[in-house]
Amino acid sequence: MGWLRKSRTLLHEGPVVRLYQxxxxxxxxxxxxxxxxxxxxxxxVVALDEQGRVxxxxxxxxxxxxxxxxxxxxxxxxxxxxxAATRELAEETGLASANLQMLGIIDxxxxxxxxxxxxxxxxxxxxxxxxxxxxxxxxxxxxLPLCDAVEAVVTGEISESxxxxxxxxxxxxxxxxxx
Amino acid sequence: MGWLRKSRTLLHEGPVVRLYQxxxxxxxxxxxxxxxxxxxxxxxVVALDEQGRVxxxxxxxxxxxxxxxxxxxxxxxxxxxxxAATRELAEETGLASANLQMLGIIDxxxxxxxxxxxxxxxxxxxxxxxxxxxxxxxxxxxxLPLCDAVEAVVTGEISESxxxxxxxxxxxxxxxxxx
Numbered sequence: 608m609g610w611l612r613k614s615r616t617l618l619h620e621g622p623v624v625r626l627y628q629x630x631x632x633x634x635x636x637x638x639x640x641x642x643x644x645x646x647x648x649x650x651x652v653v654a655l656d657e658q659g660r661v662x663x664x665x666x667x668x669x670x671x672x673x674x675x676x677x678x679x680x681x682x683x684x685x686x687x688x689x690x691a692a693t694r695e696l697a698e699e700t701g702l703a704s705a706n707l708q709m710l711g712i713i714d715x716x717x718x719x720x721x722x723x724x725x726x727x728x729x730x731x732x733x734x735x736x737x738x739x740x741x742x743x744x745x746x747x748x749x750x751l752p753l754c755d756a757v758e759a760v761v762t763g764e765i766s767e768s769x770x771x772x773x774x775x776x777x778x779x780x781x782x783x784x785x786x
Numbered sequence: 787m788g789w790l791r792k793s794r795t796l797l798h799e800g801p802v803v804r805l806y807q808x809x810x811x812x813x814x815x816x817x818x819x820x821x822x823x824x825x826x827x828x829x830x831v832v833a834l835d836e837q838g839r840v841x842x843x844x845x846x847x848x849x850x851x852x853x854x855x856x857x858x859x860x861x862x863x864x865x866x867x868x869x870a871a872t873r874e875l876a877e878e879t880g881l882a883s884a885n886l887q888m889l890g891i892i893d894x895x896x897x898x899x900x901x902x903x904x905x906x907x908x909x910x911x912x913x914x915x916x917x918x919x920x921x922x923x924x925x926x927x928x929x930l931p932l933c934d935a936v937e938a939v940v941t942g943e944i945s946e947s948x949x950x951x952x953x954x955x956x957x958x959x960x961x962x963x964x965x
Binding site for chain 1 (some may be wrong): 788789791797798800801802803805807808810812813814816819820821822823825845846847848849850851854890891892893894895896897898899900901902903920921922923924939940942945946947948950951954955958
């Protein structure tokens with residue numbers, strides 16, 4: 608391994624983000640400072656109904672200043688990925704799944720944070736009660752054929768990394784590709 | 787739009803990461819604090835040779851404490867995506883491309899940072915001089931058939947979000963999928 612940590616300083620601790628600065632020895636042997644953030648691991652859920660439609664949600668993203676369409680999901684908050692998928696899916700869409708499978712896992716920004724995002728395929732869906740939190744009051748939900756959701760990835764309308772990876776991997780696994 | 791910014795405070799300014807804390811009005815009308823980081827936009831390059839092989843690099847990731855295989859790329863550092871793609875591809879692989887096309891753009895962690903990663907397809911390749919920077923001294927390069935690189939995405943061996951999205955979108959565009 609090329610990197611060595613000499614010491615770590617916590618520079619900021621907020622409710623969502625912790626910022627650290629490490630004193631490191633870099634791969635070339637020189638000393639340096641390495642800033643990075645700790646945030647919760649995430650999960651994104653490809654919830655697919657029997658007609659091959661996927662559940663998408665849309666809400667206001669503060670930093671982008673616009674609404675974004677994405678897969679249901681959010682922070683794992685210490686839960687295992689499938690448990691977090693179950694909770695987030697219920698909160699944001701009211702759906703419960705009797706068949707959850709891991710589709711993959713990605714490192715969204717590995718140079719800045721070690722947080723990972725798990726991608727989950729959810730089928731055998733039942734409808735229940737939506738229980739969105741305070742930041743999700745403007746959230747809306749829609750059903751889209753999986754091939755149309757993948758087309759929205761290709762055009763850039765869907766751009767959140769976990770949603771992009773989850774939809775492309777789901778299409779690949781299910782072989783429901785449209786040409 | 788559901789979010790409103792009242793004020794912004796710069797909490798930390800490092801060479802790579804700036805941390806901000808904003809005083810906001812949330813979508814439910816309540817006041818709150820929103821921490822977020824500013825980092826450079828990124829680029830990842832799918833460099834494809836005439837045999838359908840893609841150039842992959844591997845180096846030490848500090849936060850993960852292991853080597854990771856990924857597409858060539860890095861920070862845009864103020865350059866347009868195609869210019870940054872040209873520079874990063876040359877630095878990390880020595881390759882020059884006479885045909886660069888945008889494959890897409892993703893938001894790696896949109897709740898934490900507005901930084902985006904552009905995905906670029908590079909063909910018509912020529913070989914030149916590798917000029918890696920100090921953090922890349924242990925970097926190695928390999929050529930892999932695109933279908934094998936996508937298989938490495940499916941198995942999770944390749945997990946960096948820009949590499950995952952870039953490879954899956956390239957496969958989709960080129961129709962070189964293996965079943």
